[in-house]
Amino acid sequence: MKDHIISAIKGLWLNRWSTLMATMSIGICFFIFTALFLIIYNVEIFTKKLSTKASVVVYLKKEANSNDIASLTEDLKKLGVFSKLNYISKEDALKEMKSMIDPQLIELIGYNPLSDTIEAFVKEDSLNSVELIANKIKKLPFVEDVYYPVNIVKGINIMRITVLNFGVFILTLLSIAILFILYATVKSFYWKKTEEIEILKLLGATPSYIRLPFLMEGAIIGIGGTLFAEFCLVLIYFTLHSKNLYTFLPAISQIVFPLEVLYILPISGMFFGIISSFLALGRIKYQ
Amino acid sequence: MITLSNVYKYYESVAVLNDVSFHVEKGELLFITGPSGAGKTTLLKLIFGSEIPDEGQIKVGEFELTKIKHSMIPHLRRFATFIFQDFKLRQDLTVFDNVALPLKIIGERDIKRKVIDVLKEVSLRHKSDSIVRTLSGGEQQRVAIARAVVTNPKVILADEPTGNLDPQTSEDVFSLLKKINAQGCTVLIATHNPDFFRNSPYRVLTLKEGKIIQ
Numbered sequence A: 001m002k003d004h005i006i007s008a009i010k011g012l013w014l015n016r017w018s019t020l021m022a023t024m025s026i027g028i029c030f031f032i033f034t035a036l037f038l039i040i041y042n043v044e045i046f047t048k049k050l051s052t053k054a055s056v057v058v059y060l061k062k063e064a065n066s067n068d069i070a071s072l073t074e075d076l077k078k079l080g081v082f083s084k085l086n087y088i089s090k091e092d093a094l095k096e097m098k099s100m101i102d103p104q105l106i107e108l109i110g111y112n113p114l115s116d117t118i119e120a121f122v123k124e125d126s127l128n129s130v131e132l133i134a135n136k137i138k139k140l141p142f143v144e145d146v147y148y149p150v151n152i153v154k155g156i157n158i159m160r161i162t163v164l165n166f167g168v169f170i171l172t173l174l175s176i177a178i179l180f181i182l183y184a185t186v187k188s189f190y191w192k193k194t195e196e197i198e199i200l201k202l203l204g205a206t207p208s209y210i211r212l213p214f215l216m217e218g219a220i221i222g223i224g225g226t227l228f229a230e231f232c233l234v235l236i237y238f239t240l241h242s243k244n245l246y247t248f249l250p251a252i253s254q255i256v257f258p259l260e261v262l263y264i265l266p267i268s269g270m271f272f273g274i275i276s277s278f279l280a281l282g283r284i285k286y287q
Numbered sequence B: 001m002i003t004l005s006n007v008y009k010y011y012e013s014v015a016v017l018n019d020v021s022f023h024v025e026k027g028e029l030l031f032i033t034g035p036s037g038a039g040k041t042t043l044l045k046l047i048f049g050s051e052i053p054d055e056g057q058i059k060v061g062e063f064e065l066t067k068i069k070h071s072m073i074p075h076l077r078r079f080a081t082f083i084f085q086d087f088k089l090r091q092d093l094t095v096f097d098n099v100a101l102p103l104k105i106i107g108e109r110d111i112k113r114k115v116i117d118v119l120k121e122v123s124l125r126h127k128s129d130s131i132v133r134t135l136s137g138g139e140q141q142r143v144a145i146a147r148a149v150v151t152n153p154k155v156i157l158a159d160e161p162t163g164n165l166d167p168q169t170s171e172d173v174f175s176l177l178k179k180i181n182a183q184g185c186t187v188l189i190a191t192h193n194p195d196f197f198r199n200s201p202y203r204v205l206t207l208k209e210g211k212i213i214q
Helices: A002-014 A016-053 A066-079 A090-100 A103-109 A124-138 A150-192 A194-202 A207-243 A261-281 B040-048 B070-079 B095-106 B111-121 B137-149 B167-182
Strands: A055-060 A082-088 A117-122 A143-147 B002-011 B014-024 B029-033 B055-060 B080-083 B155-159 B186-190 B203-208
Touching: A002 A016, A002 A207, A016 A150, A016 A207, A016 A261, A055 A066, A055 A124, A066 A082, A066 A117, A066 A124, A082 A090, A090 A103, A117 A124, A124 A143, A150 A194, A150 A207, A150 A261, A194 A207, A194 B070, A194 B095, A207 A261, A207 B070, B002 B040, B014 B040, B014 B055, B029 B040, B029 B167, B040 B055, B040 B080, B040 B155, B040 B186, B070 B080, B070 B095, B080 B137, B095 B111, B095 B137, B111 B137, B137 B155, B137 B167, B155 B167, B167 B186
Parallel strands: B029 B186, B029 B203, B080 B155, B155 B186
Antiparallel strands: A055 A117, A055 A143, A082 A117, B002 B014, B002 B055
């Protein structure tokens, strides 16, 4: 194993400019790859956070008494799509209204125009079916009307799906690009060592013995590229945090950087390196 | 040790080997001779597993070459090693590293002692740290012989091992191969130089246009 590692390092050093170029190219690809992943990841968190704020407001009919309201609350619970239900009586609603608007204006009306309401917070996984849920609630007894933030919910979903689809498309393209760069690099190293490999075959080297240094070269380039990408990402992350450059988006209180990325990325780089090197070498033929 | 039965080999429908059959005993030294294009190299390549016969059977030790699996060829090449006319050495490595290469391949631990021992046998101990490209042709061929014998193979195949060498160096190389054979190794030497086998006690196989004529 030691000989293979030395052989791989020597090989990379002999082709140092190609190695450097390949590592940088892969690093840039991995940087875009991971940055995009982080954007998708943060958008997911952001949309989930928004979804917890999305509530359905159920306006109750004037004739509904406390038993009817309790029964309706039970019916809403049975739907299993709400994380929280708040009953707000029309008296409480009026109090709250008075704290927001000049009370004299309300007294001019002469009576309480508000209805009893139930504020129902939608669970994250039911966000997509909020419109359907609202229609179901409308059919329940003692329900006057239902209000839900349809545009916000739809907007969030469209944004999430768009970012996800676009992200998956770009991630696929980048994965192919990374494989191709590594494939081409290792293939060129292989061609440069044709004579050396022929000698190894004549001396009874097994295919795995011949392949191992190349797989290591691919793995080293892959890991090198990912470390470069990580360095750039961490640098950008801390720059954003230190200068609060993203405070213009108040909904995002913090960009989430999962620490798992720090070890998953080099492992992915190694994996990509090994796979593409394996493909580049093909079948070792003796005859 | 080596048995060929009715072997045929064609290159673009031209028979390079035509119904070749012979047997080599364990520990024998056999000369294969004949003019250029007679099929000497092809014959050695078939025994080494570099080529596949179109017809017939070849058995080298326990290896049945007509049925040999691809994965078994490296093992065949440890059983039977090859000495090439053009040496096939790593020119960028030292003598020591070249000779150590087959030992590294088989995962040998005592590399240093074995390499030094074999370099002493070929009188190249003092050149151990020299880069191969700085050596003369005769020295390079001795390195190639050292590399071929360092793993103690059962068979050595030598294709024109003295083809690029002057008469005195050729004589040295031939003496070395005889010495290796005397230690019990089966040796097959393809050569068109009759001086080596004239008046020698060794068996000679003469090929002409792919056929054994003597």
